[in-house]
Amino acid sequence: MRIRGYKLSVTAQIGIAIVVINLLVAVFAPLIAPFDQTTPLGDAWADPSAQHWLGLDNLGRDLLSRLIYGARMSIGLALVITALSFLIGVISGFAAAVAGGWVDQLLSRFVDLILSMPTLIFAFVILSVLGSALPVLIVTIAILDSTKVFRLARSVAVNIVSLEFVEAARLRGEGWWWIVTREVLPNAIPPLTAEFGLRFCFTFLFIAALSFLGLGVQPPDADWGSMVKDYRDMINFGSAAPLYPAAAIAILTIGVNFIVDWMLSIHSRGQGEGA
Amino acid sequence: MSEGAQDAFLTRDNPIVLDIRGMRVAVRTDAGDGPVLVDDVSLELRRGEVIGLIGESGAGKSTIGLASMGYTRRDCHIVGGNIIFGDTDIRAISPNERRELRGPKIAYIAQSAAASFNPAHTLMEQVCEAAVRHGILSPAQARAEAISLFKQLDLPSPETIGSRYPHQVSGGQLQRVMAAMAMVAKPDILIFDEPTTALDVTTQVECLAAFRKLIREHRTAALYITHDLAVVAQIADRIMVLRRGKMVEFGDSRQILQRPKEEYTRRLVSERVAGHKFVDANVAAEIPILAIDHVSADYPGKPKVIADVTLEVRRGDTVAVVGESGSGKSTLARVVTGLLPRVAGDVRFNGVSLSPRLRDRTKYQLRRMQMIYQMPDVALNPQHTLLETIGRPVAFYFNHSGRDVRARVAELLRQMDLPESFITRKTSELSGGQKQRVSIARALAAERDLIICDEVTSALDQLVGEEILRLLKKLQDELGVAYLFITHDLGTVKRIANKVAVMLKGKMVASGDTATVFSPPYHPYTELLLSSVPEMRPDWLDEVLAARATGAARTSALLRAP
Numbered sequence: 094m095r096i097r098g099y100k101l102s103v104t105a106q107i108g109i110a111i112v113v114i115n116l117l118v119a120v121f122a123p124l125i126a127p128f129d130q131t132t133p134l135g136d137a138w139a140d141p142s143a144q145h146w147l148g149l150d151n152l153g154r155d156l157l158s159r160l161i162y163g164a165r166m167s168i169g170l171a172l173v174i175t176a177l178s179f180l181i182g183v184i185s186g187f188a189a190a191v192a193g194g195w196v197d198q199l200l201s202r203f204v205d206l207i208l209s210m211p212t213l214i215f216a217f218v219i220l221s222v223l224g225s226a227l228p229v230l231i232v233t234i235a236i237l238d239s240t241k242v243f244r245l246a247r248s249v250a251v252n253i254v255s256l257e258f259v260e261a262a263r264l265r266g267e268g269w270w271w272i273v274t275r276e277v278l279p280n281a282i283p284p285l286t287a288e289f290g291l292r293f294c295f296t297f298l299f300i301a302a303l304s305f306l307g308l309g310v311q312p313p314d315a316d317w318g319s320m321v322k323d324y325r326d327m328i329n330f331g332s333a334a335p336l337y338p339a340a341a342i343a344i345l346t347i348g349v350n351f352i353v354d355w356m357l358s359i360h361s362r363g364q365g366e367g368a
Numbered sequence: 369m370s371e372g373a374q375d376a377f378l379t380r381d382n383p384i385v386l387d388i389r390g391m392r393v394a395v396r397t398d399a400g401d402g403p404v405l406v407d408d409v410s411l412e413l414r415r416g417e418v419i420g421l422i423g424e425s426g427a428g429k430s431t432i433g434l435a436s437m438g439y440t441r442r443d444c445h446i447v448g449g450n451i452i453f454g455d456t457d458i459r460a461i462s463p464n465e466r467r468e469l470r471g472p473k474i475a476y477i478a479q480s481a482a483a484s485f486n487p488a489h490t491l492m493e494q495v496c497e498a499a500v501r502h503g504i505l506s507p508a509q510a511r512a513e514a515i516s517l518f519k520q521l522d523l524p525s526p527e528t529i530g531s532r533y534p535h536q537v538s539g540g541q542l543q544r545v546m547a548a549m550a551m552v553a554k555p556d557i558l559i560f561d562e563p564t565t566a567l568d569v570t571t572q573v574e575c576l577a578a579f580r581k582l583i584r585e586h587r588t589a590a591l592y593i594t595h596d597l598a599v600v601a602q603i604a605d606r607i608m609v610l611r612r613g614k615m616v617e618f619g620d621s622r623q624i625l626q627r628p629k630e631e632y633t634r635r636l637v638s639e640r641v642a643g644h645k646f647v648d649a650n651v652a653a654e655i656p657i658l659a660i661d662h663v664s665a666d667y668p669g670k671p672k673v674i675a676d677v678t679l680e681v682r683r684g685d686t687v688a689v690v691g692e693s694g695s696g697k698s699t700l701a702r703v704v705t706g707l708l709p710r711v712a713g714d715v716r717f718n719g720v721s722l723s724p725r726l727r728d729r730t731k732y733q734l735r736r737m738q739m740i741y742q743m744p745d746v747a748l749n750p751q752h753t754l755l756e757t758i759g760r761p762v763a764f765y766f767n768h769s770g771r772d773v774r775a776r777v778a779e780l781l782r783q784m785d786l787p788e789s790f791i792t793r794k795t796s797e798l799s800g801g802q803k804q805r806v807s808i809a810r811a812l813a814a815e816r817d818l819i820i821c822d823e824v825t826s827a828l829d830q831l832v833g834e835e836i837l838r839l840l841k842k843l844q845d846e847l848g849v850a851y852l853f854i855t856h857d858l859g860t861v862k863r864i865a866n867k868v869a870v871m872l873k874g875k876m877v878a879s880g881d882t883a884t885v886f887s888p889p890y891h892p893y894t895e896l897l898l899s900s901v902p903e904m905r906p907d908w909l910d911e912v913l914a915a916r917a918t919g920a921a922r923t924s925a926l927l928r929a930p
Contacts, residue, residue, distance in 0.1 A: 257747040266734040279751035
């Protein structure tokens with residue numbers, strides 16, 4: 094299989110398969126899930142049966158259905174947050190690189206300030222004060238994450254801005270909007286796409302971590318992180334319940350990383366040809 | 369008989385150190401076999417002999433250089449022939465054995481010394497590293513050898529220069545340090561890959577002299593790869609002319625330069641010698657297009673980069689600004705365009721004073737003055753098509769509709785001798801010469817009075833560069849555009865410019881008609897620049913060095929314009 098003339102590595106093909114399956118499950122969760130995710134259907138911790146493939150959970154809900162709906166919550170949330178953080182980070186990073194001077198200084202020092210605090214603790218403080226409603230969760234994590242996107246976007250753009258075609262555009266009298274969207278952005282797409290994959294993984298794991306600590310997604314909604322938290326004690330009784338959501342987290346993370354690795358390898362190869 | 373010719377004569381009985389027979393290199397990837405880069409090339413290199421490999425880019429000369437060590441670029445393979453070094457076939461040995469050869473036996477000197485040194489280590493550490501690691505010399509011996517090489521290469525303070533870091537020496541010095549690095553282990557063969565191409569003319573002379581001295585004293589064999597016939601003439605005993613991977617002609621340097629047998633070689637030689645002048649300026653007393661009036665500029669907190677420069681460009685003029693790197697000639701272009709605001713003086717365009725800053729100028733003023741850059745690779749956005757690249761100034765300045773823009777771009781492509789079908793291609797899919805044509809088309813699209821050309825040919829091969837110059841000349845005849853040429857290549861200047869200004873350390877030391885500035889009496893610096901342009905005679909370097917040594921340069925016959 095090839096994408097834009099580049100041969101897909103075996104790991105990249107596995108990664109794409111994992112991501113596509115996860116996305117399909119997330120999008121079509123109500124159609125795929127055999128039961129409702131919030132309705133108790135029997136005894137708590139009932140063993141797997143023909144009807145309930147993975148058994149029932151602590152409140153007697155179908156574990157498989159919760160896992161499927163959890164995909165929707167975990168992946169959807171991570172995608173929205175990553176997209177938002179890229180919107181903020183890329184625009185401000187490009188603005189800093191193109192404008193330079195005090196705009197660059199102001200934005201960069203502000204980002205340094207936020208980055209100097211441990212992200213998890215910072216998120217803790219904000220979520221404890223403002224509560225864990227979904228919009229608050231999304232905006233908080235997106236802003237924290239956008240500082241890292243800002244760093245990358247700025248450094249990529251600084252390199253591009255120093256090239257003569259940008260100077261040529263300036264000499265032509267082009268405004269900054271043209272320079273950012275038409276001269277810089279198209280050349281920044283490859284490194285930013287790879288970063289999107291990586292940041293998605295980090296966000297996804299970060300939400301899982303927050304949910305595990307009780308500050309992320311709140312009941313009755315399920316996400317994989319909170320499911321690990323709710324079921325973790327059952328490991329002592331020989332039940333595999335917490336392992337399913339944990340495995341789902343691990344598999345998706347590995348899948349995305351497979352794709353990112355492949356993209357980075359063709360990107361660096363492309364640069365090699367230019368030299 | 370010159371020393372070079374004697375060398376060629378004497379080396380004829382020396383043992384062969386490198387014997388290449390029927391070498392073929394081709395691209396081979398997962399997707400299948402690609403083009404053949406080097407096709408059936410054979411040569412015998414004897415001890416103490418220098419063979420020059422010459423040709424345009426894509427001629428396969430660097431590929432031959434690498435393949436002589438058994439290496440190729442990514443996805444390329446040596447697919448045929450024998451490469452025999454001493455009595456081992458380099459193709460037959462293992463990668464490890466090959467690595468043992470490189471350095472102690474065969475050393476490579478690349479075009480960009482700056483990219484070959486690690487900025488975090490001193491020069492001495494890096495010069496000695498290979499010889500010590502291969503166990504050829506002890507660290508103390510290597511240091512002693514390095515210092516003696518620094519002396520032979522005429523590096524300043526040879527005892528202490530080794531303790532400096534790469535960024536603390538100049539480009540020409542670094543290139544010579546790299547030669548020392550290659551020589552420390554006393555290799556049998558040196559491979560020079562365009563080692564002076566990135567240097568300006570005065571530095572190039574120093575490096576050429578140092579390299580030649582080194583080769584002669586150590587009686588090392590060398591392959592010297594370059595696209596400049598005049599450079600190779602100074603150093604090579606024999607010259608192989610290559611084109612598209614095939615050998616065109618191979619012979620004694622003098623024979624190649626004076627009696628080339630093949631048509632292609634004759635063209636190469638005559639391009640270097642021939643001259644074609646741009647139009648003589650109309651001596652009309654009209655207002656100059658560009659008047660630079662006692663202009664000074666600096667970067668914040670630094671001493672003045674240019675001071676009190678005065679220059680005029682009139683309709684139909686080609687004014688060349690020459691000087692070595694660091695002379696302030698590119699800064700002058702930045703000041704004229706407004707990228708760097710001037711701090712004193714005035715710049716008038718068609719009689720109207722331009723504001724110092726770019727952002728305060730009107731769209732009309734911006735349109736009338738366009739720029740073409742040295743490196744077409746970075747001057748064009750690789751993600752844009754030709755339609756977007758050339759069409760943008762048309763749409764931006766004239767608010768034309770999409771269909772009119774397309775028609776205008778097609779017309780410009782025709783003027784540039786580029787096929788109209790290229791209109792949908794991305795700029796990154798073009799060759800260097802084609803990209804430079806697109807740059808010119810983009811500048812023309814604005815319907816300008818003045819085009820500033822910043823070293824437009826120096827990144828191109830000789831023949832491609834000549835074509836670009838001819839195109840610029842044709843456009844000047846047709847459209848009456850004036851050029852301000854920023855360049856360090858005096859060969860180009862003599863051929864194309866009707867006026868010239870010589871810059872040294874930010875000041876203009878001489879200016880006027882090209883014929884006047886380039887004929888006696890010269891400013892001493894003009895003389896130094898002129899005498900540094902390589903001429904296509906094998907004795908040229910000796911004469912220049914002799915003239916400089918005796919101080920008799922002033923009357924030297926070397927300064928005849930070609």
